[in-house]
Amino acid sequence: MSEENRAWLLISRPESYFSKDNVKFETIPLPELSKGGFLVRNIWISFDPTQLNWMKRDTYIEKIEIGDPVRSINVGQVVKSNNSKFKVGDIVTGMFGWQDYSISDGSYVDHVIPIPSLNPPWYSLSLFGITGMSAYFGVKDIGRVKEGERFVVSSAAGSVGSIAGQICKIIGARVVGIAGGQEKCKWVINELGFDDCIDYQSENVSQRLSEIFPEGIDVYFDNVGGEILDNILTKIRMKGRIILSGAISSYGSQNFYPLRNYRFLTTRRARMEGFIVTDYYERFGEAYKQLRAWVTDGRIRQKEQLFRGLERAPDIFMNLFTGKNFGKQILQITDYP
Numbered sequence: 001m002s003e004e005n006r007a008w009l010l011i012s013r014p015e016s017y018f019s020k021d022n023v024k025f026e027t028i029p030l031p032e033l034s035k036g037g038f039l040v041r042n043i044w045i046s047f048d049p050t051q052l053n054w055m056k057r058d059t060y061i062e063k064i065e066i067g068d069p070v071r072s073i074n075v076g077q078v079v080k081s082n083n084s085k086f087k088v089g090d091i092v093t094g095m096f097g098w099q100d101y102s103i104s105d106g107s108y109v110d111h112v113i114p115i116p117s118l119n120p121p122w123y124s125l126s127l128f129g130i131t132g133m134s135a136y137f138g139v140k141d142i143g144r145v146k147e148g149e150r151f152v153v154s155s156a157a158g159s160v161g162s163i164a165g166q167i168c169k170i171i172g173a174r175v176v177g178i179a180g181g182q183e184k185c186k187w188v189i190n191e192l193g194f195d196d197c198i199d200y201q202s203e204n205v206s207q208r209l210s211e212i213f214p215e216g217i218d219v220y221f222d223n224v225g226g227e228i229l230d231n232i233l234t235k236i237r238m239k240g241r242i243i244l245s246g247a248i249s250s251y252g253s254q255n256f257y258p259l260r261n262y263r264f265l266t267t268r269r270a271r272m273e274g275f276i277v278t279d280y281y282e283r284f285g286e287a288y289k290q291l292r293a294w295v296t297d298g299r300i301r302q303k304e305q306l307f308r309g310l311e312r313a314p315d316i317f318m319n320l321f322t323g324k325n326f327g328k329q330i331l332q333i334t335d336y337p
């Protein structure tokens with residue numbers, strides 16, 4: 001086993017969006033294993049917009065300390081262990097960071113359950129990771145979407161949005177996506193079965209939504225915030241629900257977009273509610289069971305973009321904020337055993 005641990009360390013906090021100047025690629029020593037600790041060789045790294053928030057400030061989780069490896073959710077293999085629950089050879093997922101090796105005490109680490117038809121197991125970073133879980137609990141618990149309802153999702157070709165829309169199609173809702181570019185829109189309609197999709201870069205979102213749903217929208221799954229959210233507030237129906245998943249359009253600014261139209265929530269007796277997927281940690285098993293059944297039946301599909309090489313981590317992360325990503329981005333940094 002290599003004694004070297006290459007890592008991307010956070011050296012400054014992004015002021016707006018992330019840039020390569022915020023990190024440094026270094027070889028750092030491997031810490032000693034404590035009692036109950038184990039060493040993970042990282043194999044796949046997930047990229048999630050919320051990592052930008054972790055770099056900037058305390059949120060629902062403590063910020064990343066300056067000088068520490070960038071925090072990320074990974075899948076890896078246990079290669080040394082003083083912990084009876086995590087044995088050498090086990091495949092595990094946890095917040096292991098942009099580095100070759102990580103030490104863990106087992107907090108928030110889960111075993112990856114192998115699914116032969118979905119091998120290799122990077123689905124643990126996408127459909128069975130925070131993106132699939134967010135889509136599932138956002139739709140089921142916060143949106144409580146019902147058959148026949150009019151459902152809209154932004155960042156519709158993204159990791160969370162694409163799954164949320166497909167779950168709503170299974171429920172029997174009428175599903176419209178909002179995405180950046182014709183290619184993404186065609187994919188969600190032709191490959192995922194959405195009823196329609198609006199390209200916010202070339203179309204007037206407000207006008208198109210009024211044409212598609214002249215009677216308004218029952219549920220909006222918001223991944224972007226900003227102007228689109230403010231506009232959809234004016235179209236929300238009586239007893240409508242807005243699921244606040246994320247606000248990526250504002251992640252680069254110091255101030256959030258000021259909402260002018262929230263008063264429609266009062267007149268329409270509508271609800272707008274946020275959530276953080278880890279609130280549902282105890283219920284992940286329920287979502288896993290359902291999502292697994294749907295994906296093995298071919299009722300849910302997901303696109304992945306696989307990259308190789310730890311040195312590429314910053315470039316791949318930046319794709320999330322330019323829309324260059326198309327599908328869940330996974331970085332493989334060593335061979336899968």
Ligand SMILES: NC(=O)c1ccc[n+]([C@@H]2O[C@H](COP(=O)([O-])OP(=O)(O)OC[C@H]3O[C@@H](n4cnc5c(N)ncnc54)[C@H](OP(=O)(O)O)[C@@H]3O)[C@@H](O)[C@H]2O)c1
Nearest residue numbers: 134155158159160179180223245246247248249276277323
């Ligand atoms: N609440 C939770 O617990 C939770 C958990 C996971 C994720 N989330 C949130 O869910 C959202 C989607 O995350 P994801 O992992 O599925 O990422 P993703 O949608 O796969 O990728 C990010 C996408 O955001 C869009 N985007 C980037 N900058 C934008 C801007 N300025 N305005 C509008 N759209 C922009 C781009 O899509 P287009 O090319 O279509 O513009 C980009 O592809 C994020 O807001 C994230 O923070 C929340």
